[in-house]
Amino acid sequence: MTTTLTPTEAAPKAGAVTEPASVVEPSVPAESPTDRTTPTPGRVRRVAAAAGGVIWKSAAILAFLALWELGPTYLASPSTRVFLPPLHEVLLAWGKLFEAGTIQGHIAASLTRSVAGFGAALVAGVSLGLLIAWYGRLNSVLNPLLELFRNTAALALLPVFTLLLGIGEESKISIVAYAAFFPVLLNTIAGVKTVDPLLIRAARSLGLNSFRLFQKVILPSAVPTIFTGIRMAGTASILVLIAAEMVGAKAGLGYLIVNAQSSFLIPDMYAGILTVSLLGLGVNFLLVALERHFSRWRTAVGAAAS
Numbered sequence: 001m002t003t004t005l006t007p008t009e010a011a012p013k014a015g016a017v018t019e020p021a022s023v024v025e026p027s028v029p030a031e032s033p034t035d036r037t038t039p040t041p042g043r044v045r046r047v048a049a050a051a052g053g054v055i056w057k058s059a060a061i062l063a064f065l066a067l068w069e070l071g072p073t074y075l076a077s078p079s080t081r082v083f084l085p086p087l088h089e090v091l092l093a094w095g096k097l098f099e100a101g102t103i104q105g106h107i108a109a110s111l112t113r114s115v116a117g118f119g120a121a122l123v124a125g126v127s128l129g130l131l132i133a134w135y136g137r138l139n140s141v142l143n144p145l146l147e148l149f150r151n152t153a154a155l156a157l158l159p160v161f162t163l164l165l166g167i168g169e170e171s172k173i174s175i176v177a178y179a180a181f182f183p184v185l186l187n188t189i190a191g192v193k194t195v196d197p198l199l200i201r202a203a204r205s206l207g208l209n210s211f212r213l214f215q216k217v218i219l220p221s222a223v224p225t226i227f228t229g230i231r232m233a234g235t236a237s238i239l240v241l242i243a244a245e246m247v248g249a250k251a252g253l254g255y256l257i258v259n260a261q262s263s264f265l266i267p268d269m270y271a272g273i274l275t276v277s278l279l280g281l282g283v284n285f286l287l288v289a290l291e292r293h294f295s296r297w298r299t300a301v302g303a304a305a306s
């Protein structure tokens with residue numbers, strides 16, 4: 001006999017909770033600790049490629065250091081080795097200067113002068129460059145005078161700075177500021193003048209005033225060119241300072257080099273030269289990092305376009 005259910009009996013009661021049917025999930029094997037630490041072939045290839053790239057880029061420097069170490073010992077005569085010691089003797093001399101605290105004092109003196117002169121040149125060069133590039137009449141008035149001083153070597157004016165300011169810190173900071181000023185100034189002018197005119201027209205059509213136009217369009221577009229001049233100025237500030245410290249200074253890397261040469265401490269002289277090279281390299285890396293920081297918008301635009 002068949003039993004017939006009424007609609008009210010077939011429907012679930014109001015407020016009753018119906019349990020969903022059980023779903024069997026696929027079992028996922030647990031990840032063992034060895035799987036996490038075992039490098040994949042792709043990761044190994046990337047690491048190997050990165051290491052190979054670093055070695056390839058450093059090949060010329062490594063070859064130069066090897067030649068410096070082996071050349072004076074096996075290729076040069078004993079008399080030449082006196083004036084060109086191998087690399088390990090220079091490093092030993094540098095270590096002795098470091099242990100005595102001598103090299104740190106000379107680095108601090110040189111960095112203080114270089115940073116002071118470079119900072120003054122940076123502020124003056126960027127400010128004046130922006131004004132000259134923005135106002136055409138100012139450019140026509142100052143351009144002949146700037147061209148005259150730009151083509152005058154900084155070291156040629158070193159006796160003038162020494163006579164006027166003495167042999168103290170003022171003359172050295174001033175000669176550094178003079179040498180670093182013109183690369184910053186000229187690249188700032190070039191950076192502002194090479195801004196795309198279409199960007200300026202588009203910004204003006206959007207209703208930007210002169211200050212906002214300068215802040216949002218012109219200055220960001222000119223940053224890469226300005227930083228090119230800043231990097232050139234950073235290198236010039238160190239090179240000119242070393243030459244200035246060789247005349248009438250009592251501390252600094254330039255003083256260390258010339259004093260070691262006159263005292264016939266040849267390894268100490270090369271230790272000072274090596275320190276100058278590393279210092280210039282470090283300054284360049286720092287300025288490149290700052291340029292990438294202030295030019296991040298260019299990377300973002302390039303990534304969006306690609």
